Amino acid sequence: MNPSDVAQGQLDAYNAQDLEGYMAHFAEDCVVADFNGEISLRGAAAIRARYAAMFAQYPQNHARLVHRICIGNTVIDHEDVARTPEGERFEVAAVYTVRAGRIARVDFIKG
Secondary structure (H helix, E strand, C coil): CCHHHHHHHHHHHHHCCCHHHHHCCEEEEEEEEECCCCEEEECHHHHHHHHHHHHHHCCCCEEEEEEEEEECCEEEEEEEEECCCCCCEEEEEEEEEEECCEEEEEEEEEC
16 A cells, blocks of 8 residues: 555545544554654554544544645645534644555644
8 A cells, every 4th residue: 555545544534433444554653743843642552542532522523635745655634624514623734654554653733
C-alpha cells in the first residue's frame, strides 16, 4: 500500500468513526505530536484511547480533505474538520510519516 493509500484509508475510517479500521493504519510505536513541538501521544494504545473518546464525544465529527501532497513516504493533508454539521469548524494540516505500510508518526499543524 502506498503512503497516499494509507493516509486515505485512515481518513475514511476516521470519518466512519471506525476505530478498528482507523487503528489498522497505525504502527504499534506510532507517535503523534504538534508540529515542531512535544509528542502528545506515544504508541497505538494511547492513540486508540484518545480517538475512542473523541468518537464517543463527537459522533458526527467529519474531516474533509482540502488538499493532499505526497512526497516519498510523507503525506501532508490539509483538512477542514467539523465536530457537528452545524457546529465548530477548524483547519488542520496532518503530516504523516509512513513506514512499512503504516503511519509511524503524525505531526499536526492546527489553525
